[in-house]
Amino acid sequence: MLVSLVSIASLMLSTLLMMVGYGLMNYLVPVRSVAEGWTPFLISMTATGYTVGFTLSCLLTPKLVLRVGHIRVFGALLTLLTVSILASSLIVEWQAWIAFRAVAGFAVAGCYLVIESWLNERVTNDTRGSVFSIYMIVTLAGAIGGQYLVPLGDPNTTTLFIICGMVFAISILPTALSTAQSPAPIAQVQLGLGRLYSRSPVAFVGAILAGILSGTWASLGGVYTTGSGFSTAEGATLLAAVLAGGALGQIPIGRISDRTDRRYVMVACGAIGVVAALAMSLMSAATPYLLYGTAFIVGSMLYPIYALNVAHANDRADPSEYVMISSSLMVLYGLGTVAGPLIGGGAMEVFGPRGLTLYLAAGFLIYAGYAAWRIKRGNPTVSPEERADFHAIALPMRGTDPAGSIAVDYEEDAAASLDPPSEHRPAAE
Template structure:
């Protein structure tokens, strides 16, 4: 275990730095957008630029890695990420920000792909779970730490944007200067959306709904806190509780789902999510403890449900199909993250910031209802011996998977020398 951590120490350090910048960026952008007087719908359009770039990167970035290698791609993407946040401080226009956020989404997804494929190769089967748990905790700590940088500056000037760019730029150094050997090229897989639906309609629909829910909160949570009268410190704390719930909630949900029909767990998660979202609708910054507790519960349902879909789909697949199915689920999840913020932004424009809670409650209700409907149709459950293991998925919004990567039908030439940076 210790040897595995030493071999990836520089990569972990780069990851923490990148996530600090990510947390700062994802809270700074909506706070500044609200300060500019942009409507929730316009802010949701900006957020959609990020999710579109993120989803496209899941398809394009593997091809880039095949051509020039992990380290070069990581360095190039961090450079794009740095440029996108710095130029956002110079050109403050929502139309331009759609493009800048698309660039940042593309870069973040590609960085995740490089980091996770690298980690996956460096660990053994015996240490994989422990190492990825540490990775998940570090991404969480970095993201939360970045959010708490916002109260230390003024979102209305360029200082926080510059700090964010500096953090991103420094994130290149540990990996670029590491002497560790780069991982082997990423395996190419086929997308199989039709096969996935035939195997598991619950996982197919659930992945879209999971993307809608998590993509909406990740994109508009900062808008909700700002328009609801939170200080930046209170807003950072609320967002931190949602992320903490997402990380810690995966442990009990995963264990329970390994012991029973996962569809029952999906129904329970959706129902609890509805109750927690409605509770947040009736709360305000004047009741912080109750609000933070409800936010923790929302997060503990919001993020683990995607991992539930992955596990349920794998229950009904052959081992040789795991990567194809996981890749297909990620594409569906990406579609959800694109559509979710647009609808959520419209809901906030009509009903105010608390409209986001109504929207989340409806999304959770659909998630629970569809799983319940499939149970009522009499589809048999998978026996415990045939169930795949539940694997926690790191938060925040994910677009890659430790088990493999997305690659559509293309032929790429691979030069072994390019992997020896």
């Protein structure tokens, strides 16, 4: 275990610094957007630029890694991230910010892919769980720490934007100066959306809904806190509560799902999410601690549902399909993050800040309802002995299966996606 940690120490330091900048950026940008007087829908347009870039990066970054290697791509992506936030401080127009946020989304997703591919090569099956738990703690601590930098400056000036850019730039150094061996190129895999749906329709639909929910909150959570009358420190605490809930909630939810039909856990998560989101819509900044606790519950349902989708899909797939399943789910998740902020921004236009929590409640309801409908169809279950292990995901605003690579090949084998399932797996959930 110690050997594994030493080999990734520089990568973890770069990740921590990058996530500090990420946390600062993701709170600073919406706060500045509100200060500029932009409507929630215009802010959601800039957020959609981010998610479009994020999704495109999932498809293109593996190609870049194959050409020039992990370290060069990682450095280039962090440079793009630095440029995007500095440019946002120079040109404060929502039309320009769509492009700047798209560059940021592309860079962030690419960095995630490089980091997790790197980690997968450096760990063994015996140390994988521990190393990825440390990785999740590092990402969570960095993101929360970055949010608490916002109260230290004025979002209406360029100071915080410059600090954010400096943090991103510094995060390149530990990896660039490391003497650790560069990982092998990412292996190419096929994207099989048809095969994924044949294996697990509930995971297919659930991945889209997970992207809609988490993408909307990540993009508009800062708008919600500002519009609800929170100070920047209170807003940072609320956003931190959601992230903390998302990280801590994965362990008990994962363990429960490993022992029962995961679809029942999906229904329960969706139902609890509905109640918690509706409760948030009835609260205000006058009861901050009660709201923090409720936000923690929302987060504990919001982020683990993607990992549930991955685990459930893997339950019904052959081991050779795990990487294809992970890649396909992430693309669907990315598509959800593109659509989510636009609809969520419209809801906030109509209902004000609480429109965001009402929107989340509706998303949770659809997630629970679809899983319940699949159960009602009476499809066969997978025994505990045949299930794949549940893996927690790193936060925030994304999800991948740490058990496999994330590379995607454009040439989908359409015929293969129609192959009958393996004899030891049910055809669908």
